[in-house]
Amino acid sequence: MGALHSGHLALIGEALQVCDLAVVSIFVNPTQFNNFSDLEKYPRHLEHDVLKIQAAYPDTLVFAPDVNDIYGAHVEAENFDFGSITKFMEGEFRTGHFNGVGTIVKRLFNIVKPDYAFFGEKDFQQLRVIQKLVEITQQPVQIVGCKTQREASGLAKSSRNERLSATQKEEAKIIYEALQMVSTNFKKNSIADLKKQVELLFKAQPNFELEYFEIADVKDLVPCISKKPNTKYRAFIAAFVNQVRLIDNLALNY
Secondary structure, eight states, X not given: OOSOOHHHHHHHHHHHHHOSOOEEEOOOOGGGOSOHHHHHHSOOOXXXXXXXXXXXXXXXXXXXXXXXXXXXXXXXXXXXXXXXXGTSTHHHHSTTHHHHHHHHHHHHHHHHOOSEEEEEGGGHHHHHHHHHHHHHXXXXXXXXXXXXXXXXXXXXXXXXXXXXXHHHHHHTTHHHHHHHHHHHXXXXXXXXXXXXXXXXXXXXXXXXXXXXXXXXXXXXXXXXSSOOTTOOEEEEEEEEETTEEEEEEEEEOO
């Protein structure tokens, strides 16, 4: 959606390892915001973004439509049945968000007609939604998930980080530290105990509000209360740092 950082550039690099040509879409999609204030505050630096892309990957194409190009006179999201993967976490706290994501991605795929599409694991639930979208709509595109890019502190790179002060960025590293703590203790501690530890960790931080912390099966993204063998899990977190909402997740070994 713009406000490009090195994580986005890494996606282009991944694409060019596989493809002859990369197309980068830059579009702040109104239908995936359930909060108008959040939409208004979302950083927009199109010219700067294009210069970044040209400097790193000069042969890359940039597709930057306006709202009318995508939606015409009716700025509305389509309704999709993504099943359980949109019922919890972001789906629970951002009503209609994933219908907006599905709508814009479907339309971009129809316009660009890519063979591959690359999405960061930082938005893992979104990645699963897009995989489901391709299955539902039978789009002839292969979805590739790419590792989360992080600051030296561990903070996941995000366009929203622009709204944080240097002090807040330093404080926000607790999000990744919490995920690492869960990863380290996942085999020996129960899910209930891990959730309690994360909640206590955030209660001790005066500038943070924990919105949710969940451990979910990566297939259906249903939050779990106990662990099962031969199942892949991931920890998901959303927190506010002085009204800036940040999300992150991490794979867990079991």
